[in-house]
Amino acid sequence: xxxxxxxxxxxxxxxxxxxxxxxxxxxxxxxxxxxxxxxxxxxxxxxxxxxxxxxxxxxxxxxxxxxxxxxxxxxxxxxxxxxxxxxxxxxxxxxxxxxxxxxxxxxxxxxxxxxxxxxxxxxxxxxxxx
Amino acid sequence: xxxxxxxxxxxxxxxxxxxxxxxxxxxxxxxxxxxxxxxxxxxxxxxxxxxxxxxxxxxxxxxxxxxxxxxxxxxxxxxxxxxxxxxxxxxxxxxxxxxxxxxxxxxxxxxxxxxxxx
Numbered sequence: 001x002x003x004x005x006x007x008x009x010x011x012x013x014x015x016x017x018x019x020x021x022x023x024x025x026x027x028x029x030x031x032x033x034x035x036x037x038x039x040x041x042x043x044x045x046x047x048x049x050x051x052x053x054x055x056x057x058x059x060x061x062x063x064x065x066x067x068x069x070x071x072x073x074x075x076x077x078x079x080x081x082x083x084x085x086x087x088x089x090x091x092x093x094x095x096x097x098x099x100x101x102x103x104x105x106x107x108x109x110x111x112x113x114x115x116x117x118x119x120x121x122x123x124x125x126x127x128x129x130x
Numbered sequence: 131x132x133x134x135x136x137x138x139x140x141x142x143x144x145x146x147x148x149x150x151x152x153x154x155x156x157x158x159x160x161x162x163x164x165x166x167x168x169x170x171x172x173x174x175x176x177x178x179x180x181x182x183x184x185x186x187x188x189x190x191x192x193x194x195x196x197x198x199x200x201x202x203x204x205x206x207x208x209x210x211x212x213x214x215x216x217x218x219x220x221x222x223x224x225x226x227x228x229x230x231x232x233x234x235x236x237x238x239x240x241x242x243x244x245x246x247x248x
Binding site (some may be wrong): 008040041084112119 | 147150157160163243244245247
């Protein structure tokens with residue numbers, strides 16, 4: 001089956017990313033496909049490369065990056081959610097004249113159309129709310 | 131039946147989530163036939179209320195609901211149980227949704243190609 005995931009919860013304040021990661025790992029292990037992971041609302045905070053959780057805790061950004069690189073996942077962040085919350089790639093940082101960008105590698109900032117397209121072309125859209 | 135069914139289930143002014151849910155629905159309407167279902171405390175979004183503090187400069191985002199027909203969004207449903215629970219019968223609403231029973235909600239959930247839950 002071809003899945004699309006919609007992740008909405010804050011990375012370290014909810015179980016949303018944990019649940020989505022475990023679901024993705026299980027689905028891929030069982031030879032399903034994941035068309036796209038779309039991060040919306042506070043979930044886009046996962047895209048900051050500046051997060052530094054305690055060393056004995058899982059770094060969720062690294063976990064997505066690892067899963068993404070192994071399985072060539074499309075990890076998309078909503079641009080409007082990102083801009084409100086200070087997640088900027090180089091182009092957005094330049095556009096808004098900010099002193100730095102902070103988008104972690106392996107993620108890309110995209111529009112809401114990517115969520116809609118993922119919903120339309122996948123067999124199942126699975127939402128992980130905060 | 132709609133390709134995409136959007137579930138609006140959060141109360142209007144305690145977070146930015148309902149506003150971002152509306153953004154997603156309007157984006158969806160550009161690509162697909164969509165319907166919207168208000169349920170749980172999300173039915174409170176139907177009231178023309180303003181937040182007590184400016185969470186967003188677009189204060190009463192729910193007024194955007196009035197433009198649904200301009201976006202070709204014609205399926206606007208509301209859970210009848212929640213509608214009565216929050217006593218919306220006699221209130222002035224931004225749009226008048228079609229009230230649906232639990233069994234009708236099941237039918238809508240089953241027949242939509244995808245369900246987007248907010």
